Each structure stands twice: as C-alpha cells, then as structure tokens.
Amino acid sequence: MPGIFHQSAKVADKRKAGSYLSYDQIYNATYPFSLEPLPYEHNALEPAIDAKTMEIHHGRHHQGYINNLNNALENHSDLQEMTLSDLVSRLNELPEEVKTAVQNHGGGHLNHVIFWNTMSPNGSSATGSFAEAVNRDFGSLENLKAELKRATGVFGSGWAWVAAEENGRLKVVQTSNQDNPLTDGLTPLTGVDVWEHAYYLNYQNLRGDYVDAWLDLVHWEKVSEIYEENLAG
Template identity: 55%
Template sequence: MPMPTRRRLLATAATAAVAAATFARLPASAQGSPPPGSGPSDSRPPGNRQTGSPFTLPELPYDVTALEPHIDARTMGLHHGKHHQAYVTNLNNALAEHSQLHGLSLTDLLKRLGELPEGIRTAVRNNGGGHANHSMFWTIMGPNGGGEPTGAVGEAIARDFGAFEDFKKTFNEAGTKQFGSGWVFVTVDPAGRLEIVARPNQDTPLMDGRPVLMGNDVWEHAYYLTYQNRRADYLAAWWNTVNWGAVNQRLSAIRNGSVL
C-alpha cells in the first residue's frame, strides 16, 4: 500500500480541525454526554424523550372525532397519523448518522440550525419545524373549546390588541394572506407582549429563539377535505376548537422561562 503523501496528510488534518471546531460549538449534551433527566423520569415534552430514535409521535390528547364539525375526523386522522408521523420519521432519518445530536431537545435543534452539519440542515428545518408546530397544535385544541379567552391570556390579549374580535381579525388576516403553505402564530416578544406572525412552510418562531404561545396550521392538508379552497372559512371555524385552558398553561410556562 503506498504511503500517504505529505499534502494528503495536511489536508486530512485540516478537515479534522474544522469538524472539531464545529463540534465544539455544540453544547455538551450534543457531544455524546446524556442530558440531565434523559432517563426514565425524563420530564421533557412528548417527542423529546430519547427512545430507539430521538423523537416520537405524541398521541392525540382526544379522539379524532372530538373537533367535529369544525375539523372532521378523517382530516384529523390523516393530519396526525400520516403528515405529522412523516415529519417525525424524516427528522429521525436525518439525525440517524449524527448520534452526537441525539441529546439535544427539539427546541435546541431549531435554535441552532446554523451550527448543524450542512447536509442535514434543511431536513431538520423542515421536519423538525413540522414536528414542533404540530406537537403544539394538537395540545391547544380540544372538545368543547372556543368562546372568549380566559385568565392571563385574556388579559394579555385585551392589553395588546384591545377587543378579542380585533385579535381574531388580525390573526385570521395573517393566516389568509400567508402565501402558499405555512402557519400563523402568536408569540411573546422579549418585553412580554403578544405578537401575531406568519411563517412559510414549517418554519417556526422557535428558529429565532422566540416562544410560541399558540398557532394555526394553514397548509391545505389541515382543512381541504372540509373547506376546499376556503381558507378564511377554516380560520373562522377553528376558533371553536381552541382550548384556552391549555393556552394559559403555555403562557405560564413561557413566563417561567420555558421556550415552547
């Protein structure tokens, strides 16, 4: 076997140095050390617990029929069991050869996209964003939802938007005007005020380090079987599914320092 040339040895050493520098920027949990609480008593949200794969599909917290007539059972079943599952599967596939990243939470992966290996960055953005967005989406809806916002969320909406109807109008307009597929979110700015933002595809404010209080999916797969091209009708009907108790829990967590 021929001996390696000096030029080849120098090139190999340079490549290794670049890789080591990139790896060193990631937190210790991404460098192979198990994160605190990753054992059986792990309290991270569903989908962030380490099993055979880093991420798993969370169960729906209600039956697929629970949101009818506003969201039909067939849409719920396909949306959760097919679309969301595909995001989880594709995210795990992207991370399969990068075990050093398996200790990172989903939020950390999305906040640090620019530090991930370039070859998986787009896959993590699209599928990690899809997993985060949908995991939030299921939990803020529920049977017997709707009505006026309650508690701290109601107070924050009144403070930052005035009447609840004005808040809904601004939210629905942002969702209607989102070109193509995407989401409309309510996030919380550094001063603690609520802000309505739209994002394309499966992008999320988490990628900017901003917490997500609530949001609605305006991809066609979320509504087309019932509403066809009538996105505005879907957005109007969706408010009847919102679980304000769950949204209040998210606001409390955000105010306590959790980025959700």
C-alpha cells in the same frame, strides 16, 4: 431565550394516553422522536375538522415528519441529545447536511405537536396573565383572533401563530412551510396549520372558513397555562 429551553433535556414522567402534553414534554423531547396519541378522539373536533382529515393529518403527515427527522439524525450522534426545541431554535448552528431536514421535518414535528395540544373540542377562554397580556397588546381576544385570521393569508403553505417575545409581549406572526417562530427567538403559544392537507377534504379552497372553525377550537385556557408557566412575570 425563554427559561423553558434550560430545563432537563429528558422528560422523565410518563403521560397517560390521550392527555395533553405540557410544553416541557413537547420542547424537551429528544431522539428518537415518536408520534404521541392525540389528546382527544379523531372525531372530537367535528364538524370543524372531520375525523378523516385528523386521521390522515396526524397518522400520516405528522408521522412522516417524525420519520424523516429521525432518519436525518440517525448518523449524527452529536445532535441526538439535543432537545426538539434546541434543534429548531438553534437551526442556524446546525451542520449544513442536516439543517434543511431539521428545518422542514423538525419544524413540522414541533408545529404539529403544538397544533394538536392547543385545540379542544369545546374551545375555552383566556385566563390570568395571558388574558391581561392579550388586552394589553391587542385590546381584546376578538382583536387577537382577527389579527390571527389576517395572518393566515400567508402565500402558499405555512402557519399563523400567536407567539411571545422573551419579555412576554404577544405578537401574531406568519411562517412559511414548516418554519417555527422559535428560530426567530419567539415562543409559539398556538398556531394554525394552513397547509391544504389540514383542511382540503372539507373546505377545498375556502381557507377562511376553516380558520373561522379553528378559532372556535383554540384551547385558550391551555395557551394561558403555557404563558403563565413560561413567560409571565
């Protein structure tokens, strides 16, 4: 698995409220899990994503996943030292009585932290070795975006991801519900939430319009940084 899983289980440094989380901070968080503030204001992504949707999505839906994950682990002290990434990547090794809760709520927590932390009000451009990998594996960033949009056709609720294999090769994958590519041995770099609660207030059934708007928000520079630090070389 990518080397990030073998870093310290505890994240010692404290971040300023409203700043972006590193993947080290995201992946290596441990029980009890908590809801971090967004790295921007609720209205910062308008008109693509409205403030009300952000408030409900972040403050209620995401908080709900965290509450349920903590509740599931409350009586499993042997699992409480596992990092969030280990819980999700080693899902099939977990006891049956907590496996489904971790799949749904641990996945939900991880998916949403990645989602919030790879968006930016003004978007950004791919750089460095990630940009090179995009050109190698997709031909261009526009081709990658088109493939990602096609992947948002997942039936029902789910996600579409840009993910990387251990050797750094990029691929676009779908996951259902709150499943995460980590469980299949891939490193998620960015993903779009296509559950209806992510877009329905503004877009109703027009999922494609929401995805088009989201593609303009992707913080490709942050994605490039994640790739460079964990997968390049």
